Amino acid sequence: MSEVKEHVETEPVMSGGKPPERPEPPALGLVGWLRWSWRQLTSMKTALVLLFLLALGAVPGSLIPQIPVDPIKVSDFYEANPSLASWYDKFGLFDVYKSVWFSAIYLLLFISLIGCVVPRLQVYLKALRARPPKPPRNLNRLPGHQRFETDASEADVLAAAHQELRKRRFRVETYDGAIGAERGYLREAGNLVFHFSLILTLVGVAWGSLFGYRGTVLVVVGNGFSNAVAQYDDFTPGRSFTPDDLPPFTLTVNSFKATFETQGPQRGAARSFDAGITYQETPESPEKSYDLQVNHPLSIDGTKVHLLGHGYAPKVTVRDGKGDIAFSGPSPFLPQDANFSSFGVVKAPDARPAQLGFEGFFLPTAVIDQRGPVSVFPDAVNPALVLTAYYGRPADETGKPQSVYQLDKTKLTQFDDGKGDKLRFQLAPGQSIDLPDGRGSLTFDSYDQWVKLQISHTPGLNLALAGILLAILGLMGSLFVHPRRTWVRVRTEDGRTVVEVAGLDRGPERGLGDELDAISNILNRKREQA
């Protein structure tokens, strides 16, 4: 490496006969100044500083809630500390990894990287063709220097040393009365491969975030999904994504089964999730079935379908004051705790004479304790529905989309139980309740389950992966190959051959191998035989 470093760092900064004094910014106008900045940016010290900055810059994102990770936490934070939050927001601290300053750090790092490795690649290609150099004048100043005398001829000594070094996979060059040998060229190659592969990985990641997409959808068991943007509950496209990129598949969730630990301290912890689905890749293709599990996504034409979560959807029938069915079917409730106490709403906006609305909890294993009804186990062992009820004037058709998980209570009145308390009722499957004043009734028929699916496509992922794997390969070359040089010089003094050997470690402080000892041993043995 030292040669490369020397080369890169002593290259003249500017032509014009001035010595290459680096630290001083030259008074050379724009071009000189630009060159100077470029050299600063691509220096090893800058790389070091930028690496530290990258590490430091990544930290706040793990301490402050992030919009892409947990938007609800971010809005909670806004509510709790409005003034701090607005400062955080100014500096992009709620989305650190897409912020301008974080991007600036890693882009500078990669520009520095390119500026650093491209010249090194050129130097390396030249070095590859170079022959091992002549021995320096004073071998005795080098590490591992040994000197001894032998009766063997100069030519024999050199031939033996040559053979030994070739055996040890040195590249050997013969000079007049000496040989120079070098090995470990792959170290610098590994280093270059490593740094170039990092660029490859970055390109792969960028590719994925430009052209990929990710969306989630909640599907009640028994229902289907067809891959169109409008069908998603939440959809995040990459910047260059177009809706035509969505493959036209459809799928149906036929069954879902979750099992839970029933004993021990981890009672209630999930053990397995299993969703049976059927799908068609295009409207024309044949139907196929798939067993969707955590860790076992479905792949359709490069698009992945993951099972992310599950929950319950109580099925109820609401009759209005006239006795007509105003609503019937499953309503997904969202789990609030590990035992799947699930919150949700049932809406009957078409009920007459008054519209009806319900809000409350589905409890898969209901128990009444001093806090009131709670769920104590995630599986539906003793399901119950605990609701409060509202009525109000028939709603105007506003056409505004409304959340299916929330009841807009601004124009609704809550039912009371006739004693001045809010009306609250608990139902087991099959049970019904009649609302006061003949305003209607609600029947808890049964419950369904729902699954949350994630559908995503991340095109650059394989490239990014290949980049990292290649980087590791290069890294191993760079860290484990041990580049070094060996020299042998002979001369004849008083009829005897004087041999000098020495080496030079060209890696990071790894010392020399045992080749010097090996050579002197061979030659010494020769001497004994002679």
Place this chain on the structure above:
Amino acid sequence: MNSATLASLSNLLVPTATVIYTLALLAHTVEWSSGLRVRKPAEQKVLVGADGAEIPAGADADGTDEPDRSSRWQQASRIGVLLTVLAFVMHAGGVLTRGLAAGRVPWGNMYEFAITASLAVAAVYLFLLTRQRLEWLGLLVTFVLAATLGIAVLALYVPAADLLPALHSYWLVIHVSAAAVAGGGFTVGGLASILYLIKSRAEAREADGKPMSAALRRVPSSAGMDAVAYKVHAFAFPLWTFGVLVAGPIWAYYAWGRAWGWDPKEVWSLVTWVVYAAYLHARATAGWRGRRAAWVAIAGWVVFLFNFIGVNLLLSGIHAYSGL
């Protein structure tokens, strides 16, 4: 053997290993304390106590000096290493039976991760010991091992049980074992860097004419320690790269549907990686070689430890398997 027997065997082996590591720590403490007295370079026969008071040579019961003392510390060192090997065997047995009892790999929660990660530290240390002289690290290594296992047994213990569904995958096995062994390397490398800093400071002081304690004089030169630290890091860094940047994302992709999601655990794994990349750079940068690079290595180790302990306890995320 059924799983209850295996579980109780594990619960026997791990605390026993903890005790034996503590005995090894004691032996290494004796090894080091037998040389903490500083000899004045000029008058070799006069010993100076820690408080500076002179202790007449030959004050020991047997009345002899140097040669015997040195053999005493050598004995203590040998006993320390032997006890460490013995504890390691029990420790490995404890981790193995724990895994067999649960019917899976033993890192489903913080307790298991602590006993497995410390096993990796012991394994890396003992492996290196077969290839080069490394007893001088024994004191620090056994301290870390005894402390980690002690905390695991006393504070983190949970009975053996199955994993959450997201944790079922052989990529998890690859991911965690790579990260654990790399972590063992980082730990040994970090400890070597700490001793390197101590030794090189003592060397610098000695050059100024200040005396160096016999215990420090015994251990290798700072250059030798630096070389060891580099080798360990050079071994651990590619493994860490593979563990957290290849195996981890592949597993996360199968389990959670995204390869990288800036979860706190992922962020800190990347920070660890970047700091160690900086360490390797620092070693190649003029003005950063040596002591500054060692500080970067120690910073890397601290970040690694925070990722392992702090992130689980302080920051929430979906890597929530701590079982606490």
